[in-house]
Amino acid sequence: MKMLQKFLLLLGSVQLALVAAQTSGNFSILSYNVAGLPELLSSGDPATNTPLISSRLKAYNIINVQEDFNYHAALYASDTHAYRTPTSGGAGLGSGLNTLSDFPYADLNRVKWDACNLNSGDCITPKGFTFARVSVSVADAAGGFLVDVYNLHTDAGSDEGDISARAKNFAQVAAYIQKSSVGMPVIVMGDTNARYTRPGDSESLHSFLSTTGLTDLWVSKIRGGSFPSSGADDLVCQFPFPVGTSQADMNACEVVDKIFVRGNPALSFSFPRSTYANAHTAFIDASGAPLSDHYPILSTLVWELSPYVHMGDAVVGGPHGDAFNDLVDLFPTSQPPIASSAVPRLTSITLRGANRLDAISHTVQLPSTTSPAPSKTLTHGGTGGSPSTLTLSSNERITQIKACSGKHNSRTRVFYIELTTNTGRAVSAGKQTGDCVVMNAPGASAAAWGLVGFYGRSGDEVDRVAPLWAVVQ
Template sequence: MHSLVSILLPLLSVIPSTISQSSGTFNTLTFNVAGLPAILNDNAVPGDKTANTARIGRLFTQHNISLIHVQEDFNYHATLYANDQHPHRTPTSGGVPVGSGLNSLSNFPWTGFERVKWEKCSTFEGADCLTPKGFTFMRVNFGQGVWIDAYNLHADAGTTAADLAARASNLRQVSNYINTHSTGNPVLVFGDSNTRYTRTGDIPNIFSTANGMKDAWIELIRGGVAPQPGTDALLCDNPSPNSTCEVVDKVWYRGSPAVDLRAVRLQYAGAKFLQENGAILSDHNPVLVDFAWRLK
């Protein structure tokens, strides 16, 4: 009997770890970190940009967020990384005017990282052609056999006809890339879309209609009903005390035949990212989303 127990116990100890690999959780954050040189744009944020960026990096580590996509990570990038401790981080593509400002910080490893420049940009309001803005792609390993394609984007800003056309082109470019490179895969798209459901001419629903994805804000906060173009703008304070207003920082996602992926909580996390005196660190509300996955 003793020999039988000694054989079975090691086998039984393996079972919980095997079961745990069939499901899991993680969270994501999209945050425009206002990293343009202060002489070009102070982003209406008080204080010193270097000090503010250092605090953002420390808060990234403190909150232990699984996967972070940042935008406008330009000339203060070294400070951001010097104060962050995520084990996996993308190398910078440079400051203004050579870099895209897009980077990712993760607790999970990835493969296949790529940077893609927009095919179309506009200079009418946002000087969007000043830097090679675009989107990034990576395939993130969230668990044994669980790979999710993650996209970070920073779309054209502005509201002129040229800006609207450029931004629509940007989102179509990402959508087409997903259809080519992520067929049959679970997908996350989150970043600064500069788009609003309430703005006539914007196309934030393209990932739903063309890629079978859900907008986490529409699903969890709006009960599945998107605001109509031309309605009240639902503009947010910064930091926003609630998530019922609309920001341009979006999170879209889908599962796959192999992986059930669900967004379970969304919050505007501006209150988690403030200066020590309570002032804002960026002109954007960061968006934090909790996800749960399960192998089918």
């Protein structure tokens, strides 16, 4: 847990510089089914091709691979990414899902599908999806932010049982995203085994996108936002592509490997400036043959942080309880980028605590042209402890947070929090420990930044907490 806190503290320190500069940037993401089944079960030559794949992965910032089974060591052998998920085992034991990243990650979780269909070998190995919270940083911008990265491999095949199992797979990962990535930027990429033209799959894909708020980069970038019609002829890619096939033709056909993304009020992805490509020509052997039975798909995502809302500075506590993110309630209808006029103002906050931090309840005044302006109260945690309330004056804002964590019943929780305003007034709850973090509002610009809410995890108590800062009007 201390390693996680060090990772988040480092992220917090670079986030302040990023907010001050209001910078944008980009990073590359790649999804690739590397066909790493045992030689006897493989349609290709993984013993020969996997080392060739390995040496070419370093060009991309975040990579999700599927079917990384029995040649995992060879896949990692020539790769230079600093952060790589450990194998979950060979075929029959592991999911074959791994992530290679230039950026650190935390909270890795592997989840097995609840449903599978017996044909195509889907029930033989524990296929499913993975979750990791990645800290994206850009060296020349000296900044970073958090994004939740999902890797998946759904049920294969095209018969009725496969399509039904696949629909349940999509519903399962969508429910996980709704619960664990509430209010967070999200990237989902992997082998979906699904096509928009296939009845059943089309409905599952559309439901997945509408439930999660994700955008399919192939549909957005290559088809101008126009989805293929269910029941239409499949837009199948030739395999392999004939020599001389244009990049436009390689991009135009539909592959089952897909990339879905979304931003949040603090971070926007620019779809017009981002790219999408079938990266076939980057992964061929000396004779021009593909190194896998799937094509790799590639995107360069262009991002921009909001100049008015910021997720920072660090996170204190452990991965327990249920996730919450006040961005969802503070900006329920706003799409990034957020306008300054849409930012609410914190007016009061109540902390409950005794030995630990039991609950946080805060009230914000919502932007409005009416008088008095409407307000909203948000509460996280339970009902224990004694309350302490701080009501802010019109020109007062919370600019510093001190939070401490500790172990209770073998779980890391928030034991103490103290909030201090720009006038020096403070409110606190709980008991301090030896593991404390001080978080300050972004202060390198002339804007008046202050606390507007929180994100983290809670149950009967507050398990994890981090601030949401905003420019106070």
